[in-house]
Amino acid sequence: MRGFVRALPLWVLYLFLYLPIAVVVLMSFNSGKNPFVWEGFSLKWYPELLQDAEIMGGLRTTLIVAIGATIISVVLGTLLAFALERVLPSRALDAAATAPAIMPDIVLAIGLLALYTLVGIRLSSVSVMLAHAVFGIAFVAAVVRVRLGTLDKSLEEASRDLGASALRTLRKVTLPSLRPAIIAGALLAFTLSLDEFTVAFFTASPSDPTLPIVIYSRVRFGVTPQINALATMLLLVSFIAVILAQRTSRLADSLKGDTTE
Amino acid sequence: MSSTTTQQARRSTNSDGPVLRFLTSVPALVYLFVFMAIPLGLIMSYAFLTAGRFGGVKLPFTLENISRLTQPIYREVLFSSIVIAGAATLLAFLLGFPAALAISRLSPTWQTVALIAVVLPFWTNFLIRTYAWIVLLNREGFLNNGLEKVGIAPIDVLYTKQAVVLGLMYAYIPLMVLPIYASLQRLDPSLLEAARNLGAGPWRRFRTILLPLTLPGILTGALFVFIPSLGNFVIPELLGGGNSQMIGNLIRDQFLKSRDWPFGSALSLMVLALLVIIVMLQTRAAKRTREWGA
Amino acid sequence: MNQPLVAIRDLSRAFGDVQALKDVSLDIGENEFFALLGPSGCGKTTLLRVLAGFEQPDAGSVTLDGADLLDVPAEKRPVNLMFQSYALFPHMSVEKNVAYGLECDKVAKAEISERVADVLATVGLSDKAKALPNTLSGGQRQRVALARAIVKRPRLLLLDEPLSALDRKIRGEMQMELKRLQHEVGITFVVVTHDQDEAMSLADRVAVMNTGEVRQLDTPVQLYRHPSSVFVADFIGTSTILRGYADSVGLWHTQGLPTLKVGDAYANAIAIALRPEDAKVVARTDVSAKLEGTIGSVFFQGDHALAQVLVGEQQFLVAIRDGELPERGAHVALTWNDQALIPLITE
Numbered sequence: 001m002r003g004f005v006r007a008l009p010l011w012v013l014y015l016f017l018y019l020p021i022a023v024v025v026l027m028s029f030n031s032g033k034n035p036f037v038w039e040g041f042s043l044k045w046y047p048e049l050l051q052d053a054e055i056m057g058g059l060r061t062t063l064i065v066a067i068g069a070t071i072i073s074v075v076l077g078t079l080l081a082f083a084l085e086r087v088l089p090s091r092a093l094d095a096a097a098t099a100p101a102i103m104p105d106i107v108l109a110i111g112l113l114a115l116y117t118l119v120g121i122r123l124s125s126v127s128v129m130l131a132h133a134v135f136g137i138a139f140v141a142a143v144v145r146v147r148l149g150t151l152d153k154s155l156e157e158a159s160r161d162l163g164a165s166a167l168r169t170l171r172k173v174t175l176p177s178l179r180p181a182i183i184a185g186a187l188l189a190f191t192l193s194l195d196e197f198t199v200a201f202f203t204a205s206p207s208d209p210t211l212p213i214v215i216y217s218r219v220r221f222g223v224t225p226q227i228n229a230l231a232t233m234l235l236l237v238s239f240i241a242v243i244l245a246q247r248t249s250r251l252a253d254s255l256k257g258d259t260t261e
Numbered sequence: 262m263s264s265t266t267t268q269q270a271r272r273s274t275n276s277d278g279p280v281l282r283f284l285t286s287v288p289a290l291v292y293l294f295v296f297m298a299i300p301l302g303l304i305m306s307y308a309f310l311t312a313g314r315f316g317g318v319k320l321p322f323t324l325e326n327i328s329r330l331t332q333p334i335y336r337e338v339l340f341s342s343i344v345i346a347g348a349a350t351l352l353a354f355l356l357g358f359p360a361a362l363a364i365s366r367l368s369p370t371w372q373t374v375a376l377i378a379v380v381l382p383f384w385t386n387f388l389i390r391t392y393a394w395i396v397l398l399n400r401e402g403f404l405n406n407g408l409e410k411v412g413i414a415p416i417d418v419l420y421t422k423q424a425v426v427l428g429l430m431y432a433y434i435p436l437m438v439l440p441i442y443a444s445l446q447r448l449d450p451s452l453l454e455a456a457r458n459l460g461a462g463p464w465r466r467f468r469t470i471l472l473p474l475t476l477p478g479i480l481t482g483a484l485f486v487f488i489p490s491l492g493n494f495v496i497p498e499l500l501g502g503g504n505s506q507m508i509g510n511l512i513r514d515q516f517l518k519s520r521d522w523p524f525g526s527a528l529s530l531m532v533l534a535l536l537v538i539i540v541m542l543q544t545r546a547a548k549r550t551r552e553w554g555a
Numbered sequence: 556m557n558q559p560l561v562a563i564r565d566l567s568r569a570f571g572d573v574q575a576l577k578d579v580s581l582d583i584g585e586n587e588f589f590a591l592l593g594p595s596g597c598g599k600t601t602l603l604r605v606l607a608g609f610e611q612p613d614a615g616s617v618t619l620d621g622a623d624l625l626d627v628p629a630e631k632r633p634v635n636l637m638f639q640s641y642a643l644f645p646h647m648s649v650e651k652n653v654a655y656g657l658e659c660d661k662v663a664k665a666e667i668s669e670r671v672a673d674v675l676a677t678v679g680l681s682d683k684a685k686a687l688p689n690t691l692s693g694g695q696r697q698r699v700a701l702a703r704a705i706v707k708r709p710r711l712l713l714l715d716e717p718l719s720a721l722d723r724k725i726r727g728e729m730q731m732e733l734k735r736l737q738h739e740v741g742i743t744f745v746v747v748t749h750d751q752d753e754a755m756s757l758a759d760r761v762a763v764m765n766t767g768e769v770r771q772l773d774t775p776v777q778l779y780r781h782p783s784s785v786f787v788a789d790f791i792g793t794s795t796i797l798r799g800y801a802d803s804v805g806l807w808h809t810q811g812l813p814t815l816k817v818g819d820a821y822a823n824a825i826a827i828a829l830r831p832e833d834a835k836v837v838a839r840t841d842v843s844a845k846l847e848g849t850i851g852s853v854f855f856q857g858d859h860a861l862a863q864v865l866v867g868e869q870q871f872l873v874a875i876r877d878g879e880l881p882e883r884g885a886h887v888a889l890t891w892n893d894q895a896l897i898p899l900i901t902e
Binding site: 455457552 | 607608609629630631634635636638640642644645646655656659660687688689703707
């Protein structure tokens with residue numbers, strides 16, 4: 001009994017976190033037009049999404065941005081993880097690598113807008129992609145770094161001892177061991193980009209918005225059942241991505257056993 | 262982990278050659294420099310420039326933007342932003358700390374599940390999560406429907422400052438729970454037992470042992486809630502209606518509507534200044550905790 | 556013992572499939588230095604935690620000064636614990652650590668400073684009052700932990716493996732310190748340890764535990780000279796154990812050895828124990844020789860040496876105090892005083 005009371009704040013937290021989400025998901029299956037009143041089960045809003053040109057356009061743009069940002073993040077983030085963990089450990093570098101996480105997104109957003117304007121880069125899905133990669137790099141680096149820190153060095157040393165060059169060892173021994181962490185980092189970077197709003201809002205082309213921007217402009221005028229359906233789909237994708245990331249790389253463990261800091 | 266042995270271990274892999282060293286550290290750094298450091302620098306300098314005709318900036322340098330910040334309207338927005346963000350942070354702490362404590366007391370397998378369950382909502386689109394509250398809190402929304410059924414008059418929570426606080430807290434609370442949890446994990450459980458054995462009740466144990474020793478984690482959590490809350494413009498807009506303007510809204514308006522970039526940058530400087538203050542506090546607390554050997 | 560300070564009756568506690576405590580009953584007297592001794596997993600730590608209030612037993616009772624102790628919550632018990640890891644609060648100075656318990660009791664500030672200064676003087680740490688725990692040595696930290704527990708003048712002071720974390724030399728010093736302290740402050744100490752040297756040298760009485768039961772409760776001298784079971788004979792000190800039986804004519808039979816002459820007291824014994832210091836190595840031609848054997852390994856211990864003597868398959872341990880140390884392979888004989896053979900009734 002005492003155990004239940006002890007865990008009460010946890011239950012309250014979960015209720016708080018998931019109730020709104022549950023409501024949105026539930027209402028996406030509402031047959032009625034009124035998004036607040038339940039009138040019966042229906043799947044009709046989902047196919048409607050496919051007919052909506054603006055939403056489909058936003059989806060296409062978002063996917064392009066997310067995939068592009070993920071690729072950049074994975075490549076540079078993994079390299080950064082190596083630099084931090086193996087090659088050039090330093091406090092300053094650490095700070096630089098975690099800075100994107102504490103930077104307020106609105107400041108980064110306007111900063112990038114300023115940069116693009118100054119240099120004359122036209123706003124498009126590429127400008128958003130480059131922006132999202134900033135966060136992505138930090139996340140991938142963090143995830144890969146943890147894994148790198150727990151790798152058995154003797155495997156690499158054995159490879160060098162057998163005559164393989166540094167590059168070869170990297171390709172054949174180290175990277176494969178890192179694969180789960182890289183995949184997890186990629187999933188996280190992808191999801192992050194998929195859902196990111198603030199930076200995209202400032203760096204996207206007005207004629208080529210990402211999905212979150214489309215949602216934003218719709219929601220400002222009120223809640224509609226189509227939005228519920230769209231939201232549910234996005235939630236599903238995010239959920240799956242995070243759970244997959246955890247499965248492949250046991251991310252939570254790095255939180256649990258982390259003794260460095 | 263002794264720093265000398267790690268340094269030695271790292272030095273041994275430096276024999277990997279200068280090529281590797283270049284390949285690994287430089288590309289990411291260059292990228293981050295171009296796409297993060299430079300934008301930041303631009304904003305910090307734009308704050309001291311003058312607004313251009315159609316947006317953008319031009320010389321001369323001026324302190325006018327900074328002094329505009331001290332005008333009453335802006336002072337008020339600044340103040341109320343800090344209050345709202347502060348309230349959201351406090352509430353996030355009040356719910357987040359006990360929740361983190363509860364998680365740390367679960368068995369290891371359940372801890373993983375519990376942590377993922379807390380983090381999951383954070384990785385979803387925060388617009389959706391925000392507007393989910395609109396669905397719940399709207400005048401015709403679920404909350405009021407439920408209340409009506411029980412016979413209570415509908416409450417107008419939406420479009421108030423309280424709704425904004427709630428929305429902000431909701432958006433960022435997972436980021437309060439995680440660092441506190443991490444701090445709790447590093448705490449030696451026998452310390453709490455010793456305190457109990459010496460006669461300390463739960464409140465005293467929290468005040469004299471838990472709080473001081475998890476302070477770095479708490480401050481990290483506060484950082485991750487307070488700063489994004491300050492800069493958020495979506496939640497004040499969607500949940501606060503016209504009532505609550507926060508710094509985020511102001512910044513966005515300056516950049517996209519009024520096209521007064523220098524002033525918008527000056528506003529951002531405020532946010533950055535607060536960020537720096539909290540980071541310094543957190544660093545100091547972390548350093549102290551390390552000195553204790555805790 | 557008239558009224559024991561602590562009376563433990565039929566205490567049982569299981570963790571899943573493992574029975575940590577099985578109907579444990581014992582008394583602890585006022586002002587006693589008591590020890591719970593046993594290998595890891597024997598239940599001694601569980602018993603300690605039950606006394607401190609961190610575990611609740613499944614069955615049984617514990618009374619302190621005649622009143623039920625189990626009902627009292629951990630923070631209100633007049634029982635203080637010195638943790639194996641000391642559990643000093645890292646963010647508080649030595650003074651603040653020691654004062655903590657008194658502050659919880661809402662003692663007046665003036666009295667707190669007085670009592671803290673007093674107890675720090677008692678443990679010899681007055682000059683470290685403002686220091687932080689991580690600047691102190693292991694021995695100093697332990698003294699702070701002790702001071703913190705003693706200052707509250709508890710009825711019972713529990714010490715969890717107090718000497719295990721210390722170096723050999725400091726251990727000896729601390730042993731004397733603890734003994735002296737206990738005398739000086741007049742508190743009942745209960746030490747939990749797996750180290751028999753610790754228990755035997757510190758305690759007035761020792762409860763030897765194994766697999767959740769108290770196997771024997773006695774003074775150290777009695778435990779050493781008259782172990783009642785094979786387990787205790789083996790655990791306390793070293794000895795040679797000969798399993799077998801005694802026949803009707805007073806002869807002891809152990810497989811692989813010739814019969815040995817014993818008295819009537821061995822009728823119910825399942826084994827006999829022989830302490831190394833009660834045995835002697837002699838020449839095979841010596842008139843007192845009882846068994847012939849060969850020297851195996853010899854372990855030099857400083858004031859004596861321990862020699863393995865192999866008699867057939869059976870290994871004997873014999874102490875050698877003076878003279879030349881025998882060589883491996885030497886042909887020798889063993890002898891002992893018949894009264895020195897200890898009958899062991901149970902396993």
